[in-house]
Amino acid sequence: MKRSISGTGHLVNRRRFLEGGVLVAGIASVSPGLWSTDVFAADRDRDRDDDDHGITRGDIAILRFLAAAEIIETDLWQQYAELAGEDAPESGYRSAIEVLDEDMPQYISDNTDDEISHGAFINAFLKSKGAEPVDLDQFRTLQGSRATGAQQVGRLTNLFRLTVDTSWWTRYRSTQNPDFGATFPQAIPSLAAGQHPAIPKNDAESGTPGNISNHIQAVANTAGFHFAFIEQGGTSLYPALAQRVTNIEVLRVLLSIGPTESMHFQTWHDKAGNAPAVKDGSLVFPDLGGGQFATNELFEKSLIMPEPCTFLRKSFPPCSIVRPTATAGAAMKAAAALAADGLFIGQSKEFFEALRDLAADADNARRKKS
Numbered sequence: 419m420k421r422s423i424s425g426t427g428h429l430v431n432r433r434r435f436l437e438g439g440v441l442v443a444g445i446a447s448v449s450p451g452l453w454s455t456d457v458f459a460a461d462r463d464r465d466r467d468d469d470d471h472g473i474t475r476g477d478i479a480i481l482r483f484l485a486a487a488e489i490i491e492t493d494l495w496q497q498y499a500e501l502a503g504e505d506a507p508e509s510g511y512r513s514a515i516e517v518l519d520e521d522m523p524q525y526i527s528d529n530t531d532d533e534i535s536h537g538a539f540i541n542a543f544l545k546s547k548g549a550e551p552v553d554l555d556q557f558r559t560l561q562g563s564r565a566t567g568a569q570q571v572g573r574l575t576n577l578f579r580l581t582v583d584t585s586w587w588t589r590y591r592s593t594q595n596p597d598f599g600a601t602f603p604q605a606i607p608s609l610a611a612g613q614h615p616a617i618p619k620n621d622a623e624s625g626t627p628g629n630i631s632n633h634i635q636a637v638a639n640t641a642g643f644h645f646a647f648i649e650q651g652g653t654s655l656y657p658a659l660a661q662r663v664t665n666i667e668v669l670r671v672l673l674s675i676g677p678t679e680s681m682h683f684q685t686w687h688d689k690a691g692n693a694p695a696v697k698d699g700s701l702v703f704p705d706l707g708g709g710q711f712a713t714n715e716l717f718e719k720s721l722i723m724p725e726p727c728t729f730l731r732k733s734f735p736p737c738s739i740v741r742p743t744a745t746a747g748a749a750m751k752a753a754a755a756l757a758a759d760g761l762f763i764g765q766s767k768e769f770f771e772a773l774r775d776l777a778a779d780a781d782n783a784r785r786k787k788s
């Protein structure tokens with residue numbers, strides 16, 4: 419049986435203190451009023467009143483951009499899930515992904531399911547408010563993988579030519595905040611330059627189960643860092659846009675989905691640290707257990723919790739937070755980051771225009787004061 423860290427003696431002493439102290443009496447006398455259903459009923463009424471202020475055009479624009487972002491996320495996660503998720507066939511690629519953690523296929527499938535649910539929920543919510551849901555089906559035109567397991571359907575995103583920004587690694591280990599203009603070094607500089615595949619094009623590139631070439635391990639490592647890149651983006655996007663939402667129920671949607679992006683990010687942040695050292699042409703994954711990854715706090719592998727950093731004002735004490743969360747231009751910055759990642763290489767002019775329009779509308783949203 420798991421023993422209490424504090425020890426039994428401590429618990430007994432604490433109970434004795436509570437029994438004899440005024441604290442118990444205080445709780446007993448205050449509780450009935452504090453927890454009365456009337457109080458909750460009043461809260462509910464107030465929430466309903468706030469909802470009655472109605473959803474604004476800005477709220478709709480924010481939700482529509484988020485729906486687009488979720489549909490894009492879903493598209494890329496589905497490609498990963500088909501080749502390395504729970505139901506993916508055994509292959510060299512899947513074996514290489516499992517080097518990062520044997521539970522990776524489960525996590526990949528679950529992250530995919532979450533994105534599907536986010537997109538479907540936001541679109542259903544939009545419809546319930548009489549707003550137009552987002553549909554990007556006409557842009558599913560890109561060729562995906564031909565490896566066994568991959569559906570032969572048009573894709574929205576391109577996972578073959580990624581330039582993965584890996585500065586989230588050092589950003590979350592730093593005491594500096596990007597909202598104050600701070601910039602951060604890349605964890606894997608060669609992955610943040612050039613263009614690299616994160617999935618194999620075909621079975622020959624993937625290889626056979628357990629037979630992991632340097633190339634396919636580098637592809638899997640690229641995916642591992644890309645997972646965290648994508649989810650840190652969502653982690654920042656939701657709080658950034660929530661600041662301009664007016665309707666309480668819409669705010670609840672953003673505040674409830676956003677933290678699941680952070681849960682994904684935290685998992686992928688941890689797993690990326692397991693990427694083995696490997697070299698594939700110009701792409702170099704160093705030993706993440708040695709060198710500066712063992713000695714420099716800006717890189718140290720185990721430091722995956724958000725280091726407290728400057729927040730709001732430099733005069734305040736450092737705070738452990740999601741960053742960036744600045745709201746100005748947040749949607750356009752997110753769209754630009756996805757484009758810079760290489761996800762949309764090969765997409766049509768119309769696709770970029772549609773995404774830019776959705777982002778511009780979201781960034782024009784302003785919180786209405788009652």
Ligand SMILES: [Fe+2]
Nearest residue numbers: 488491533536
């Ligand atoms: Fe999502």
Ligand SMILES: [Fe+2]
Nearest residue numbers: 491649652679
């Ligand atoms: Fe996500």
